[in-house]
Amino acid sequence: MEPQFKATLTGTEGPVEGIIKHVTYGNTKKAYQFDSLDDTLHLVIAPDEHGQWHKVAGTEPYLFGWVDEMAEQITKLHA
Numbered sequence: 001m002e003p004q005f006k007a008t009l010t011g012t013e014g015p016v017e018g019i020i021k022h023v024t025y026g027n028t029k030k031a032y033q034f035d036s037l038d039d040t041l042h043l044v045i046a047p048d049e050h051g052q053w054h055k056v057a058g059t060e061p062y063l064f065g066w067v068d069e070m071a072e073q074i075t076k077l078h079a
Contacts, residue, residue: 004022007019009070010063011063018035018041019035020033020070021033028056030046031056032044032045032046032074041058042058043066043070044056044057045067053067053070054067
């Protein structure tokens with residue numbers, strides 16, 4: 001299992017601090033979950049067959065840009 005790491009997403013009222021960790025979601029082994037430190041935001045993303053990242057679960061509402069922000073931080077971790 002990969003380690004979890006600190007992450008920040010850009011919220012409408014400022015940064016949202018949290019932790020990203022690798023999770024298994026359904027049949028998707030390459031999924032990642034963001035949990036905010038204040039427990040108000042949970043977001044799970046996974047890539048599709050073309051490598052494009054998508055939200056597969058989480059709280060509503062959410063900002064579409066968070067998927068890209070998470071994917072960028074995950075990619076940097078594996079670079």
